[in-house]
Every structure is written in structure tokens, then in C-alpha cells.
Amino acid sequence: MAHRTQTTLRICPACDGFASAAITLGGRDARGHLRTITAHCPACHGTATARREREGARA
Numbered sequence: 001m002a003h004r005t006q007t008t009l010r011i012c013p014a015c016d017g018f019a020s021a022a023i024t025l026g027g028r029d030a031r032g033h034l035r036t037i038t039a040h041c042p043a044c045h046g047t048a049t050a051r052r053e054r055e056g057a058r059a
Contacts, residue, residue, distance in 0.1 A: 010050040014043035 011017040025035040040046035
């Protein structure tokens with residue numbers, strides 16, 4: 001019986017798979033919640049997977 005091979009996703013080398021992070025801005029708002037922003041990896045734009053760059057254009 002033939003086994004199916006699964007393609008493995010390539011993890012982004014810049015963020016090592018942790019593509020997004022919540023960063024606190026310090027302090028709390030009027031309701032008592034922490035103020036946070038979300039920062040994404042600049043290399044993979046928050047997808048955590050590396051893209052294969054195409055070498056040259058095809059005509």
C-alpha cells in the first residue's frame with residue numbers, strides 16, 4: 001500500500017514560527033484593560049511560513 005507524502009510547511013527563519021506578538025503599551029484604559037498592539041514579522045507578514053522566491057521571470 002502506497003503512503004502519501006505530506007508537504008511540510010517551511011517555517012519563517014526570521015521569526016521561527018512565532019509570527020505575531022501582542023505588545024503592551026504600558027498602563028491601562030478607563031475600563032482596566034491593558035492597552036496592546038499586535039506586531040507582525042516583517043519577513044513573513046504574520047503568516048509564519050517562508051515563501052520561496054522565484055528566480056527570474058518567465059516569458
